Amino acid sequence: MKKIGRNDPCWCGSGKKYKVCHEAMDEKILVFKEKGCIVPTHDLIKTPEQIAGIRESGKVNVAVLDAVASEIKAGMSTEDIDRIVARVTKEYGAVAAPLGYEGFPKSVCTSINSQVCHGIPSEEDILEDGDIINVDVSTIYKGYFSDSSRMFCIGNVSEEMRRLVDITKQSIQVGLEQVKPWNFLGDMGEAIHTFIKEHGYSVVRDIGGHGVGLEFHEEPFVSYVSKKGTEMLMVPGMVFTIEPMVNMGTDEIFIDAENDWTVYTDDNMPSAQWEVTVAVTEDGYEILAW
Ligand code: MF3
Numbered sequence: 001m002k003k004i005g006r007n008d009p010c011w012c013g014s015g016k017k018y019k020v021c022h023e024a025m026d027e028k029i030l031v032f033k034e035k036g037c038i039v040p041t042h043d044l045i046k047t048p049e050q051i052a053g054i055r056e057s058g059k060v061n062v063a064v065l066d067a068v069a070s071e072i073k074a075g076m077s078t079e080d081i082d083r084i085v086a087r088v089t090k091e092y093g094a095v096a097a098p099l100g101y102e103g104f105p106k107s108v109c110t111s112i113n114s115q116v117c118h119g120i121p122s123e124e125d126i127l128e129d130g131d132i133i134n135v136d137v138s139t140i141y142k143g144y145f146s147d148s149s150r151m152f153c154i155g156n157v158s159e160e161m162r163r164l165v166d167i168t169k170q171s172i173q174v175g176l177e178q179v180k181p182w183n184f185l186g187d188m189g190e191a192i193h194t195f196i197k198e199h200g201y202s203v204v205r206d207i208g209g210h211g212v213g214l215e216f217h218e219e220p221f222v223s224y225v226s227k228k229g230t231e232m233l234m235v236p237g238m239v240f241t242i243e244p245m246v247n248m249g250t251d252e253i254f255i256d257a258e259n260d261w262t263v264y265t266d267d268n269m270p271s272a273q274w275e276v277t278v279a280v281t282e283d284g285y286e287i288l289a290w
């Protein structure tokens with residue numbers, strides 16, 4: 001690769017000279033790389049314009065989730081949730097990213113109780129009093145992708161299951177506190193894992209978060225069972241999801257053999273998940289969708 005001259009335009013497309021744009025950051029990244037750390041490639045570092053685009057996409061994602069929040073109730077099918085997501089997404093002139101993604105048949109993932117993630121909306125799955133459900137919405141707006149999910153408690157949910165939902169939500173905040181430049185993704189992953197274990201739950205190992213923004217799923221893979229000081233270095237402009245799946249019992253999971261999508265806990269105990277899309281800023285983080 002040809003080295004960029006200091007007076008050449010920056011690789012990020014800002015139009016500024018390299019020396020006043022990303023040169024200092026690149027030099028800092030190189031120091032980490034030479035120490036053997038995993039560092040982001042340039043394509044994982046978004047420009048302010050791209051982040052603005054993902055932020056707008058995130059606003060639609062949040063509006064879709066807000067619409068679900070205002071309508072969700074016992075007696076409704078998960079297909080009804082799919083219809084809300086499809087309708088509101090369209091009203092905003094956006095596209096639901098899941099529909100047709102690697103063959104996924106619906107506009108949203110709906111995962112009830114022991115379903116860990118990737119539940120497929122269906123006319124047959126009716127929300128009952130006492131259920132917990134994850135609604136995972138992903139939006140494409142003007143070419144930019146955002147991805148976030150929330151848990152909903154339907155009617156009278158047991159104290160035990162409410163606690164699972166609350167602790168999982170709190171774990172996102174615990175993770176966010178580790179999101180700042182020159183920390184590692186593993187700092188965030190270990191913080192979440194430690195917090196979850198302290199509360200007696202387990203974290204799913206095999207499925208995690210991902211870079212997001214220009215595509216639905218970008219590098220890096222974001223684990224929540226990683227170790228401090230490992231995994232990719234966090235650099236301003238990176239955008240990824242934090243989306244731990246937290247199980248009341250075992251962390252073992254299996255995939256539905258019939259639809260090849262829906263993930264369940266092995267022991268049939270409940271699972272919860274919250275998801276945010278987050279950007280690394282100059283001094284911390286910005287939530288782009290929740
Ligand atoms: N929203 C899921 C995630 O957080 C994506 C699932 S892929 C789909 O990564 F096709 F099922 F939508």
Ligand code: CO
Pocket residue numbers: 147209210241243275
């Ligand atoms: Co995601």
